Amino acid sequence: MKKGNILIKNASEVVTCSGFKAKAGKEMSDLKIIPDGAVVIEEGIIKALGESDRILETFEEEDYQVIDASGKSVLPGFVDSHTHFVFGGYRAEEFCWRLSGISYMDIMQRGGGIINTVKATRAASKKELYDSGMKRLDSMLALGVTTVEGKSGYGLDCETEIKQLEVMNELDRAHPIDVVKTFLGAHAIPKEYEGEEDKFVDYIITEVLPVVVEKKLAEFCDVFCEKNVFSIEQSKKLLLKAKEMGLGLKLHADEIVQLGGAELAAELGAVSADHLLQASERGIKEMARAGVVAALLPGTAFSLKEPYPKAKYMIDKQCAVALATDMNPGSCFTESIPLIFALATIYMNISVEEAVSALTINGAAALNRAEIVGSIDIGKKGDISILEFPSYKYIPYHLGVSCVEKVIKNGRIVFDRERKGEKICW
Ligand code: NIG
Ligand code: FE
Numbered sequence: 001m002k003k004g005n006i007l008i009k010n011a012s013e014v015v016t017c018s019g020f021k022a023k024a025g026k027e028m029s030d031l032k033i034i035p036d037g038a039v040v041i042e043e044g045i046i047k048a049l050g051e052s053d054r055i056l057e058t059f060e061e062e063d064y065q066v067i068d069a070s071g072k073s074v075l076p077g078f079v080d081s082h083t084h085f086v087f088g089g090y091r092a093e094e095f096c097w098r099l100s101g102i103s104y105m106d107i108m109q110r111g112g113g114i115i116n117t118v119k120a121t122r123a124a125s126k127k128e129l130y131d132s133g134m135k136r137l138d139s140m141l142a143l144g145v146t147t148v149e150g151k152s153g154y155g156l157d158c159e160t161e162i163k164q165l166e167v168m169n170e171l172d173r174a175h176p177i178d179v180v181k182t183f184l185g186a187h188a189i190p191k192e193y194e195g196e197e198d199k200f201v202d203y204i205i206t207e208v209l210p211v212v213v214e215k216k217l218a219e220f221c222d223v224f225c226e227k228n229v230f231s232i233e234q235s236k237k238l239l240l241k242a243k244e245m246g247l248g249l250k251l252h253a254d255e256i257v258q259l260g261g262a263e264l265a266a267e268l269g270a271v272s273a274d275h276l277l278q279a280s281e282r283g284i285k286e287m288a289r290a291g292v293v294a295a296l297l298p299g300t301a302f303s304l305k306e307p308y309p310k311a312k313y314m315i316d317k318q319c320a321v322a323l324a325t326d327m328n329p330g331s332c333f334t335e336s337i338p339l340i341f342a343l344a345t346i347y348m349n350i351s352v353e354e355a356v357s358a359l360t361i362n363g364a365a366a367l368n369r370a371e372i373v374g375s376i377d378i379g380k381k382g383d384i385s386i387l388e389f390p391s392y393k394y395i396p397y398h399l400g401v402s403c404v405e406k407v408i409k410n411g412r413i414v415f416d417r418e419r420k421g422e423k424i425c426w
Pocket of ligand 2: 328
C-alpha cells in the first residue's frame with residue numbers, strides 16, 4: 001500500500017461538486033451527487049469515483065487504506081478564499097465598543113481598527129506570527145478546510161508586509177492546508193503617511209510591490225477600496241500595476257459604502273471582488289459578464305451588524321458566488337465554516353446546495369484553482385472531508401457545530417475525530 005492511497009467506500013453520498021471552473025447562477029444548485037459512492041485516491045490524486053459496487057469490482061481493497069463511510073457524506077475539502085489569518089495581537093475591546101454602538105469605520109477614523117493590528121504585527125517576531133498562524137490553521141483543518149487564502153496588510157511597510165508573507169510561505173510548507181498568499185499592502189493608511197494617501201499608494205507601488213513580486217511571495221494583489229480608505233482611482237492605479245507585474249487581482253469592494261468597486265473589479269478582470277454588501281445592480285451585472293467571482297463574507301456583515309450582500313440576486317444575475325470567513329482580528333474573528341453556512345442559508349437566503357458550491361468549487365475559482373481543487377473529480381488533489389452524518393444538509397442544520405469527522409489532504413488522513421485524543425493527526 002503506497003502513501004496517499006485511500007479508498008473510501010459505501011458513503012451514503014459522494015457530493016462531488018464536479019467541475020473545473022466557477023459555477024454561475026443555476027449551476028450552483030447542482031452538486032452532482034453519487035449515492036452509495038466510493039472514491040479512490042492514489043499518491044494523493046483522485047483516481048476514480050463512482051458507485052461502491054462498481055469501484056470495488058475494479059480496485060483491490062488490499063492496495064489501499066480503506067475507509068468505510070457507511071452512513072456518512074463525503075465532500076470536497078472546503079476552500080476558504082478570503083482570510084487575514086496571520087496577525088499580531090487582538091482587538092477584543094473594539095468588539096465591545098462596537099456592541100455599545102460605535103461603528104467599525106468610526107473606530108478606524110479614531111486611529112483604532114486595522115492600525116491597531118499593524119502596531120502589534122510590526123512588533124511581533126516571525127516565530128510569534130508563525131505559532132499563532134499554525135494554531136489557526138489547525139482550527140480550520142478540523143472544520144474541513146483544505147485550502148485557505150491569507151492576506152498581508154498588517155504591515156503597511158515593506159519589512160512587515162514581507163514578514164507576513166514569508167510566514168505564510170513557511171506555514172504553507174509546514175501545514176497540510178494549502179495557503180494561497182495575497183499582497184494587501186493597501187489595507188489602510190499608516191500613521192507615517194496620514195493625509196498623504198497618494199504618496200502612500202506610490203510607496204506601495206514602487207517600493208513594496210516589486211519586492212513581493214521579485215521574491216514570488218504572492219499570487220494576488222488586493223486593496224481595501226472604500227470611502228476614507230483607498231479611492232477608486234488609487235485602487236485602480238495599484239491594481240493595474242500589480243496586473244502588469246503578473247499578479248491576479250482581488251478587491252475589498254463596496255463593503256460599507258457604494259463606491260463602484262464591483263464595476264472596477266469587472267473593468268480590470270479581477271479574479272474576485274469581495275464583501276459587496278453595497279454593490280450596485282450594475283456592478284453585479286458587470287461582474288457576472290466579466291466572470292468575476294463574488295466572494296461573500298456573511299460573518300463580517302453579522303459581526304458588524306451591516307446588511308447582508310444580495311446573494312440571491314447575484315445568483316439570479318448569473319454571478320458565481322463564493323463564501324468565505326474573512327477571518328481577521330477586527331471585523332470578523334472566526335474561522336467557523338459552520339457559522340458561515342448558517343448565516344448564508346438562514347440570512348442570505350441561499351440554498352444549502354448553493355452554499356456548498358460556494359465553499360468548494362467557487363472558493364477554488366476565487367483563487368484560480370478550480371482546475372486542481374474544489375471538487376471530487378479525477379485528476380484533482382485528494383482533498384476530502386467526511387461528515388458524521390449521511391447528508392450535506394446537516395451542515396447548516398446542525399447549527400454552528402462542525403459535522404466534519406475526518407479530513408483527507410493529498411490522500412492522507414490529517415484530522416480524525418473518531419481517533420479519540422488524536423484529533424489533529426498530521
Ligand atoms: O475584510 N475591510 C477590511 N479588511 C478586513 C478587516 C480587517 C481588520 O479589521 O483588521 C475585512 O473585513
Ligand atoms: Fe477581508
